[in-house]
Amino acid sequence: MIEGSIWRRWVFFRLPMGIFLIFLLFPFYWMIITTFRPDGELYIPWYRATYKPFWTWNPTTAHLKYLFGETTFAIWMWNTTFIAVVSTAISLFCGVLAGYALSRLTFKGAALLGTTIFVTYLVPQTLLFIPLSEIIRAYSLGDTPWSLILSYPTFLIPFCTWLMMGYFKSVPKELEECARIDGAARWQAMLYIIIPVAVPGILSAMIFAFTLSWNEFIYALVFLSSPEQKTVPVGVISELVRGDVFFWGPLMAGALFGSIPVAIAYSFFVEQYVSGVTGSVKG
Amino acid sequence: MSSVTIRQVHKRYDDFHAVKGVSLEIKDKEFVVLVGPSGCGKTTTLRMVAGLETISEGDIMIGNKVVNQLPPMDRDIAMVFQNYALYPHMTVYDNMAFGLKMRKFDKAEIAKRVNNAADILDIKDHLGRKPRMLSGGQRQRVALGRAIVRNPQVFLFDEPLSNLDAKLRVQMRVEIKKLHQRLATTSIYVTHDQVEAMTLGDRVVVMKDGLIQQVGEPLELYNNPANKYVAGFIGSPAMNFADTMIEEAGGVVYAANPTMRIRVPEQIAARMGPHKDKPATLGIRPEDLRMANGADPEDLSFDAVVEVAEQLGSEIILDLKAGGSAMVASVEPTVRVKPQQKIRLAINPAGLRFFDATTEAAI
Numbered sequence: 001m002i003e004g005s006i007w008r009r010w011v012f013f014r015l016p017m018g019i020f021l022i023f024l025l026f027p028f029y030w031m032i033i034t035t036f037r038p039d040g041e042l043y044i045p046w047y048r049a050t051y052k053p054f055w056t057w058n059p060t061t062a063h064l065k066y067l068f069g070e071t072t073f074a075i076w077m078w079n080t081t082f083i084a085v086v087s088t089a090i091s092l093f094c095g096v097l098a099g100y101a102l103s104r105l106t107f108k109g110a111a112l113l114g115t116t117i118f119v120t121y122l123v124p125q126t127l128l129f130i131p132l133s134e135i136i137r138a139y140s141l142g143d144t145p146w147s148l149i150l151s152y153p154t155f156l157i158p159f160c161t162w163l164m165m166g167y168f169k170s171v172p173k174e175l176e177e178c179a180r181i182d183g184a185a186r187w188q189a190m191l192y193i194i195i196p197v198a199v200p201g202i203l204s205a206m207i208f209a210f211t212l213s214w215n216e217f218i219y220a221l222v223f224l225s226s227p228e229q230k231t232v233p234v235g236v237i238s239e240l241v242r243g244d245v246f247f248w249g250p251l252m253a254g255a256l257f258g259s260i261p262v263a264i265a266y267s268f269f270v271e272q273y274v275s276g277v278t279g280s281v282k283g
Numbered sequence: 284m285s286s287v288t289i290r291q292v293h294k295r296y297d298d299f300h301a302v303k304g305v306s307l308e309i310k311d312k313e314f315v316v317l318v319g320p321s322g323c324g325k326t327t328t329l330r331m332v333a334g335l336e337t338i339s340e341g342d343i344m345i346g347n348k349v350v351n352q353l354p355p356m357d358r359d360i361a362m363v364f365q366n367y368a369l370y371p372h373m374t375v376y377d378n379m380a381f382g383l384k385m386r387k388f389d390k391a392e393i394a395k396r397v398n399n400a401a402d403i404l405d406i407k408d409h410l411g412r413k414p415r416m417l418s419g420g421q422r423q424r425v426a427l428g429r430a431i432v433r434n435p436q437v438f439l440f441d442e443p444l445s446n447l448d449a450k451l452r453v454q455m456r457v458e459i460k461k462l463h464q465r466l467a468t469t470s471i472y473v474t475h476d477q478v479e480a481m482t483l484g485d486r487v488v489v490m491k492d493g494l495i496q497q498v499g500e501p502l503e504l505y506n507n508p509a510n511k512y513v514a515g516f517i518g519s520p521a522m523n524f525a526d527t528m529i530e531e532a533g534g535v536v537y538a539a540n541p542t543m544r545i546r547v548p549e550q551i552a553a554r555m556g557p558h559k560d561k562p563a564t565l566g567i568r569p570e571d572l573r574m575a576n577g578a579d580p581e582d583l584s585f586d587a588v589v590e591v592a593e594q595l596g597s598e599i600i601l602d603l604k605a606g607g608s609a610m611v612a613s614v615e616p617t618v619r620v621k622p623q624q625k626i627r628l629a630i631n632p633a634g635l636r637f638f639d640a641t642t643e644a645a646i
Contacts, residue, residue, distance in 0.1 A: 174368035177335050181355045181362050182429070192381075196372045277332035 019158040025256060028259075034252035035063055042248055052060070062250030073254060075228050076235035081261065083145050083231060084213040087152035091209050094153065095160025100190060102161065114165060121158035125218050128154065136223055147223040148231070152213045161210070162207045167193065167201030203269045211262050231260040285346040285359075285436040285469055286311045287332065292341035294327050294493075303326045304341070312467045316484035318474055318516075324493040325473045331453075332471060333439050334358050344437060356385075361430035362439040365446060367422045369414035369429075376410040379429045400428040402463070426457070429464060440472040446478065456482060461587055465624070477517050481505070489513050512642040514566050514636060519598060520611045523572075525565045526640070529558045531621040538558045538565045538637065542606030543585035550630045554646055555637075562640035569600070571634025572612035575627040584629040587612075589620045603628070 036044065036059040043049050067073045071225035103115045132151050133142075133152060141147040171194060179189035195202070218236045240247040288298040294302035302324040306419055308317045317325040325423035332343055342349050348422060349634050361382075370378050376397055383393045401407045404424040414422055443459070444452045460483055463470055474480055480487045489496040489504065489512070497509040498622040501517075514522045522620040527538035527545070536559075538545045538553035544564060544610040546636035547555060575584045587610060599618055603610040603626075612628055620626060637646040 054371060160383060170367060172366060174364040174366055177333075177355070178362065178364060178368040178371070178429075179385075180335075180359060181358075182433075183356045183385035184381075185354075185356070188385065195369055196369070199372075220333070 007230070028256075031252045031259075033255045034248055035256050036111070038062065038250065039249060055280065063253045066247075067250040067253045067257075069238050071250070072228050072230075073232075073235065076230050076232045077257065079145060079229065080214060080233075080258075081232040083148045083272060084154070084210050086145075087149045087156060087213045088209040091153045091156035091160050092206055094157045094196070095164050095209075096198075098157070099164025099166075100168055103165045104173075114162075117158045117161050121155055121162070123251060125155065129218055129222050130218070133222055134263060137205040142223055143225050143229050145229070147221055148213075148216070151219050151223070152216060156209045160209055160264060163205045163208065164198070164201055165200050171197050199210065202243070206264055207269055210265055215263055216257075285468060286313075286344075287437055287471065288342075288344040289328070289332070290342045290344070292328065292331060293339045293340040294324070294336060302331070302339075305490075305493075305495055307488060307495070307498065309469060309471065312470055313484045314470045314472065315465050316365075316472045316474060316486075316489060317488045317490055318477055318480035319490035319496075321475060323490040325475075325490050326486075326534065327473060327488075327639050329441055329473045332437070335508045337645060338379075340377045341344050344512040348544055355574055359511060360438045360439055361433050361435040361437075362441065363423075363430050363443045366427045367414070367446070367589075369422055369579075371414055373413070374410065374435070375406065375412055375414070375417070375425050376535055378425055379432050379634040380416065381509060382429065382433045385468040396432045396434075400432045403431070403465070404428050404458075407504075416547055419447050420455060422456055423447065424458075427462065431462070431468075440470065440474075442474055443472075444474070444476075452479075457548040459483060478519060481517065483549075489516055507645070508566075508636065509645055511564055511566065511638040511645075514638070514645070518568055520569045520613065521570045522566045522636070523608075523610045523612075524638075525567075525605070525608050525610075527565045528557055529561060529563050529637075531559055535566070537582065538563060540606065542608075544582055545585070545630060545635070546632075547637065548635055551635065551637060551646065553626040558637075558646060560641070563646065564638040564640055566638060567630055567638035568634055572628045573608075573631070574614055574618055575629035577630040583632055584627055586625060588625055589622055589624045589626060591622065592620055597643060601626075618626075627628040 015138055033054065033056065037056045038058050038060045039062070041052075041058065046053070090140060098117070101108055104119075131152070136142050136147045136151065141150065175193055175197065176189045180186065180191045184192060193199050215233060218233075221238075222233045223236065224230050227235065231237065232254065236258065240251045240254060287307075289305055289309075291299070291306040292302060292305050304619060305324070307315070317328060319325050327336060331338050332345075334350065334353060339350050340519065342351060344350065345358060345360070370381065373381065373460075378401060379395045379397045383396060388396075397410070398407070401410055404427055406421060406424050406428060408493055409417060409425075414425065417425065423446075426443070427445055440459075444455050447455060451532040456479060459472075463483075472479075473482055475485075481504075484501060486498060487501055488498045488506055491512055497504060497513045500508075504513060504517045508517060508522075511524065515524065525540060527540045527543075529547070530537050530539055536555050538547055550627070587602055587605040590604055590609075591602040593600040593602070597616060598613050599616055601612045601614055601620065601621075603612060605628075610628075638644065639646060
């Protein structure tokens with residue numbers, strides 16, 4: 001907080017903050033307004049007197065009806081949720097265990113292994129989807145949710161591992177040593193002491209992993225083909241952009257509903273998430 | 284309760300030899316303090332007893348059992364850490380009960396033991412709280428409580444008071460002492476603070492560079508330090524040292540340098556044979572110096588210049604310059620001196636110590 005006179009607070013804090021907020025929230029506002037704006041208003045050129053870009057007096061639910069009635073949007077939502085939840089669960093499980101091992105167990109090549117895992121995260125998906133699609137075809141997983149559930153961890157596990165590795169390093173080693181003297185085996189010390197203490201880190205890894213798989217586009221585009229298997233990002237693009245025609249109303253409605261679960265996930269855990277990313281363990 | 288035997292123990296890290304053959308016999312019910320500067324191997328030694336570090340060479344026995352290969356949980360020890368290491372997500376009660384739960388004690392027994400320990404340590408009112416709601420002293424009590432509920436064979440303390448402020452440290456020191464008198468559990472205590480070592484230990488082990496310098500009762504270390512290092516480490520303010528040459532004149536042995544010529548007491552002089560005409564370090568504690576009056580013999584006193592006088596109420600600590608060397612004297616509170624004043628100090632001959640200039644061993 002800036003201290004001092006009122007004008008200083010306005011100039012150095014409130015005004016910049018306000019501009020920043022508008023900048024951040026405007027896309028959401030645009031999504032909402034477009035969702036409820038009738039088609040007639042959407043396609044008015046800007047130089048007409050009736051052009052009112054930021055408000056509408058004739059809100060309509062036609063786009064929502066179209067989205068849920070004429071497309072398989074509800075199924076896309078379910079597909080996306082299912083894929084995101086399962087792949088997040090798999091990645092978290094592996095990431096927590098791997099992160100713990102890399103930060104706590106001293107074995108030959110631990111540091112090298114940690115770096116290698118990180119490097120795999122750096123391989124761009126636009127390259128990786130080519131060999132992955134070969135594998136998906138070989139196991140006949142194409143056009144099933146499992147093609148994504150099994151390929152998302154290729155980038156989620158390295159991500160979770162690194163985030164958890166950093167977090168576990170911030171947990172005092174003595175906690176675990178004390179638990180082991182207290183009579184806990186290594187896995188018990190991990191289960192009863194380290195993991196509960198690391199919950200903020202685990203939650204932030206979870207939110208990140210969930211968001212990444214929720215928004216993932218390339219794999220979903222390549223591995224899924226039939227409309228009833230698609231996820232929200234791919235479904236919205238492929239079914240609501242036909243040729244060069246953009247169905248802006250339903251598109252924005254789809255985007256709006258697609259971002260709600262992520263927003264909910266963030267707002268629920270925002271406190272733990274912040275302390276997870278900043279890595280603070282209060283003793 | 285049980286004895287602990289450490290036999291020729293080494294600890295080697297990749298490029299660092301931290302503990303270089305430490306042997307120590309700790310009797311049942313004894314309170315032994317390992318003291319030394321940081322990096323002297325005291326904590327590493329303690330952690331090897333705890334089983335938190337592997338032993339590179341040598342044996343550690345608890346009771347009659349070699350524990351080298353036993354995991355920490357099977358050694359029947361309890362450890363108190365410098366940063367308390369309380370489990371932050373558990374209440375005080377659960378913190379203390381954790382070890383008992385892990386060892387499958389039944390609920391009633393756990394409750395009995397935790398309440399009993401909480402009684403002893405006066406933390407009954409805090410049993411339902413989380414550690415972060417407690418003050419430093421209370422956290423340390425919980426850490427102690429967690430150690431005593433298990434009724435282990437050996438207590439290990441790793442600088443448990445370092446995180447407390449000075450006043451609380453003195454208070455907790457007394458409590459640890461009381462606790463040991465009450466429970467009489469064999470204890471090994473690591474600290475870098477020689478006052479803590481002197482006040483707590485039945486015996487004190489002074490360590491430096493991975494080696495034991497001397498083992499003994501506190502007063503034995505104070506009165507008969509085995510070498511210059513121990514002499515300088517034990518006692519506060521520290522012992523004064525002056526470089527001198529040993530010379531004999533008329534059947535009397537003197538330790539002399541340009542500012543002083545001190546007569547060596549007879550019982551020490553008898554051992555001075557091989558050191559004659561060689562350099563030796565003279566040691567004298569600040570409390571064995573006093574303001575000279577006219578009656579003091581010339582060869583048990585020396586001139587010095589006052590640099591700073593620190594009034595402590597019960598005594599005055601004088602920082603002095605005697606020739607080239609800095610000296611500290613603890614004198615009567617009634618003495619009045621000013622900076623830069625020239626004074627003459629008298630030596631209590633019983634307090635004189637001499638150390639070989641090369642080996643630093645006591646003569």
